[in-house]
Amino acid sequence: MEVITFSKVSKVIGKRIILKDVSFKVEKGSIFGLLGPNGAGKTTIIRIILGLFEPTSGKVEILGKEIGKTKEKIGFILHKTGLYPKLSCIENILLYADIYKVHDRSKIEFLLKEVGLWERKDDKVEIFSRGMQQKLALARALIHNPDLLILDEPTVGLDIETKIWFREYIKKLREEGKTILLSSHELTEVEKLCTHIGIIREGNLLEYGKVEDLKEKYKKYSLEDIYLYLKDEIYLERV
């Protein structure tokens, strides 16, 4: 079953073409990594999925419905965590629990314990490290038990141990049946974590698919080799 379908999606702002005829599918239970350099269009795709941006043309379906009609089934972390620094850890999460009408307080305790913040629940978020804030943002994104999790560069600025923690936790969420789409610049991270990848450059989705299938298709041993090949050969053919 497809959780996300983009069919020939373009986004134009002013005279700038930000996405050009982007088509891809994300299947249920996959971890799909959108890989590309700064300004490639990764966040724009994420904004479209979340209903924050309208595509200029093309069609998008999320969990079989038009964008905006499945918001309660999506959890997300954007570049800026959107946490309230003057509120405590638990106040931040309670705010979202109320928005999503989650009244079971044991769910909050469970999630804060999962991310290792239960002992710090009464501390203000402004004194949290980047890693702690990102873990709280993850707990908050999961509060309504979403089917689809969207993570915009979730591990940027995290230390190596926290990066590994995030990676393992995302894999666990997939095993529980969730579908995850994330953006990243980091090839090694994407290779270790993702079941599927999409490579994007200047608004063009150059290729997407299962990592193993792409290695086979392009006769390459690593994701880095595929990336370099697509960047040089395919991209130049397209533009």
Ligand SMILES: Nc1ncnc2c1ncn2[C@@H]1O[C@H](COP(=O)(O)OP(=O)(O)OP(=O)(O)O)[C@@H](O)[C@H]1O
């Ligand atoms: N609201 C906007 N108005 C005009 N241009 C925009 C707007 N939002 C994004 N862009 C442009 O769209 C392009 C793609 O931006 P986007 O944020 O999607 O890239 P990205 O791949 O997420 O990059 P990064 O890895 O740096 O976050 C950039 O050239 C950016 O300047």
